Amino acid sequence: MADIIQLLPDHIANQIAAGEVIQRPASAVKELLENAVDAGATEIKLIINDAGKSLVQVIDNGKGMSETDARLCFERHATSKIRQIEDLFHIQTMGFRGEALASIAAVAQVEMKTRRADDEVGTYIEIENSMVVRQEPCAAAVGTSISMKNLFFNVPARRNFLKSNAAEMRHIIDEFIRVAMSFPHVFFSLTHNGQQVFHLDKGSLKQRIVQVLGSQYNSKLVPVQEKTDYLNIQGFVGKPDAARKTRGDQYFFVNNRFIRSAYLNHAIMQAYQDLIAADSFPLYVLFIDLNPEQIDVNVHPTKQEIKFEDEKIVYAFVQAAVKHALAQFSITPTLEFDIDASIQQLDAVSKPFTEEKKAAASSSGLFKSFTQQHQAHFIDSGKPAASGLKNWSDFFEPAQKETGGQTDRLEYEQPSGFDWEIPKKKWQLLENAEFLQIQQQYIIAPITQGFLLIHQQYAHERVLYERYAAALVGRAVSTQRSLFPVTMDLPPADAALLNELLPDLAQLGYLVEPFGQNSFVIQGTPADVLQGNERVAIEHLLDQYKHFSSDVKFSKRERLIRSLAAQHAIRTGTNLTNREMLQLAEDLLVCAQPNTTPTGQATFIEFNKDYLLRLFA
Template sequence: MAKISRLPDTVANKISAGEVVQRPASVIKELLENAIDAGASRITVMVKDAGKELIRVIDNGSGMSREDALLSVERFATSKISGVEDLDTLMSLGFRGEALASISSVSHFELKTRESSSALALRFRYEGGSLLEESEVSGEEGTSVSVKNLFYNVPARRKFLKSNATEFRHIFETVRALALAYGDIEWRMYSDDEELFHFRNPDIRERLDYFYGTDFSEGLLAITEENDYLSIHGFIGKPGMMKRHKSDQLFYINRRIIQNRMLSQALQQAYGELLAERQAPFAMLFLGIEPSRVDVNVHPAKLEVKFEDERSVRNMFYPVIKRAVQLHDFSPDLSAAPLQGAPAGELRQEDEALYRRLMYHERPGRMSTTDELYEGFRENSLASGSRQRHEPPRQEEIFPVREAEERWRKSSVASAGDEVLTTVLQSRFQDDDSGTEPGGAEPKIWQLHNKYIICQIKNGMMIIDQHVAHERVLYERALDVMNQNVPNSQQLLFPQKVELRQWEYEVFEDIRDDLYRLGFNLRDFGSRTVMIEGIPQDVRSGTEVTILQDMISGYQENASKLKLEKRDNLAKSYSCRNAIMAGQKLSLEEMRSLIDNLFATRVPYSCPHGRPVIIKLMLDQLDRMFGRT
């Protein structure tokens, strides 16, 4: 007697449901994808008890005939493909033919559908995968699917569902992802008979602001880039919008919501030091690629994909995001005000097509970038003072300008379409404590509580944290010095001796070569004792021993927590320990030199650890605060 037997369809469907239907949100996703594939222009989602009692999806799509309706609930029955070769040209969201069979096998399932050519709708009622009733009823064109008592016949699966709050959050995130991707569809959602939203127009801003908060869309940077292989369209957020979960990173392949670790990591790396520890950038990015170059048939849930050439995708994706991040003014405003240049409710011309449909049609590659802060400095300075360019600080000043910074200044800034900035503040000041210009003019730059630097810009004021600003300058300078072997050491007249503990000496041995490249001339002097004979030019006299010990301590702490690359770790530790501190009084010349050097860096808006360096307070914000509207 044979030991192997074919499982009944009802059993096979229940087993399959374990992969396809993991929770109520899985049901929602499959039903919504079917509605979209059916060409619906209106979709309504209704849930009760976080989907455990009822899930209903109503669409006005093409509907189905009796034969198709019956087949749709059969396993491996689909209208999306007819052969394996169709997977190479697949543009529909569904194609596996498993969803409705799996859903109906673990619920009380009802399907009502009507084609435009039929006078009455067809109604089919299933229980545990078995057809119980078929009838003709009145109904609108399209399809309505009701799923009641999910997992009623699989108690173990129902028992492992989470709280209503958790399950509803997953449902809401699923609906949100598709409502944002398909702006051409009118979406409505109810929870326990309460209407949550009703989107009647395709304005992506309205939807983003509903899901993420008032004026959220005003703080996003639009991205558009494409070539013959890949197109990238969508939005990324400012660092001030970061403290979010990675569920707020939405990636779409040909308008299919996906999860992909490579894209998420590339996005994180592109932001670099703009992110503090455990922060994740907001992103809603649409990638368009030939269907034959991506495999969506990886998992029954269809969330995972495999690229034919993942390296090529990353090599285009990463630089596009990195370039947008580096060229954009990410300095936070003091209050949540709309971005300059785009009145509320009005689309910028360059983003109009992107906001309207987020489709992948041919257009020249471009990227939305602004340099409002630089522009404000330049225009304010030229208007208020001499147009003669201020001479850059000399090498012997407290914050010297490095040759590497000058090279970057001439290349990156110039390529962004701005004049080369050899100085930010071009007005001349008296080098005294008053902060006033000659002739008694109003002050344009001053120090607040020996901690913050206040600067006037064209449309308001800018506040700079002097410590983290100097950190940013020292960090980038340290990386340049180590990577380019730029001479950076000055010999000490009297060498300093430092005794290291065992763990400190082990760390020292690990980073000795990079310390030398950074400018530390160190010599062994007995057991775990080191003689400091030369130091980088930025190290203040009298702090040589403390700086070295603090750097070793900071390096070890970063290595255990953040897993940084060695030189990046060393540069972070060096800049943090050697930067000027809050409470240190600066002269006008020192403040001006610090600002000049800050805007020569590649990322002037955050310190190496992700803290903001600059905050802007605009005149219109002040006007609103004082009621001058």
């Protein structure tokens, strides 16, 4: 029989290997930007067309390359960073494995112009499908310009897996932000389809954070600065009121390299314990600098996951640094021990404590309880008059009953036999019944066989969810135009997300129009939504949408209607009239699935007559 194993041709092997490094246009953006940083550039420009599908171009003013280096850099595993295996454990640069340009050249058409400061002319190279099509001298500025055109032109199956332009652009912006945040001393710009999205001047880290994430964070950042013999930690964390429902504004950098680490994120969440809600996430941009020998960055193709030699030490340092920063800037709760000046004038402070008064105080039963028996909570069981604790006894007497020298206690037991499963049947509200609102959160709705205890916010969320779901497949929600349209500015990442959602938002009653770079005009809102807070509502909607985006099983439209339902539902603490409670109950009970919210929380509990009788049996 003939042999069946054969070596793959180089161009096919390169395409397969490129799948690990270049998964989408954003992957190429990351690699090209990191190469520009490694080249010592102080100005880096990123130009994108069609969300990177037709063009990704990076222009830098770095040191450039010679003609030989320009040709050799496209070979797989060709690198200037490693000479021997020990160098892997002293990596200080962003790229080092020599895979980025080779992978890009395997799945795209690449053009490069480069020139060193000492060279009179530069080098132009054109590569397609890993093959050099043209190489010649050219006029070029000092530095390097690389253009990646028609990504996956030779792998159409992978091109079909790319998402919409808006979705791919959001990934590109994410990668751009991570690199730009790492190097605030470098100028960065991002242009998409001829429109400038980012223009980030050189400056401090705080200035870069505000430029990228938005000016609303300018007054909400707390500096973190800790230096130790093992590592240094610096950066900023957000005040508790800057916490959001999504992890979007969280950045960890180790030796200026962006990383993902659930372990270190847990350290920060512990530092914020009891300061923010359990389902909220704090803002942080933290840089950890330590000896490269203490980490291994070569454990993942994207280099976003690294290994620490001693994770526990890093965890402890991060948690302590964040706690210290929050305490130092009076963010964490503290007790105030300043003495009121009027207290100094009281007799107990101004008059001397004589020996007679000292003897009288030490002979009291209260003094003995605290000193001799060492129990601050001890209460003498003797006669009240003799013990000096008459007031304490009076306080407890109404709740006590003497039975053979013992005190009866009220025991509360969980009633048994209660069925928490909501029966699958229709519930009939009583006609002309009076509804009762409890704690501005729950509604008691009488039905023919007892009553329903309705959670007003969850119930309204279910009603709105089904209404919006119907609107997306049928007649659009009516829009109420604003007399005074509201203009809003968003960070570039949120602006890209909102652009993607505009068509579906229009179907749901929101009329929002682009208004220049990262700006929008809210022309109208759904007719049943109160006007006056449109801008905040849209910002919260985007935050909620990103929160739901973490679940991959939801479609874009499903995430949107869930976000809108959660955003527009009446909140706990809202007073409702009898008519409003009746309307909410009626709307809930005609829903296709009235007993749970879209996220599975119960909207009501039924108390029928049989169960009520068992409670009092």
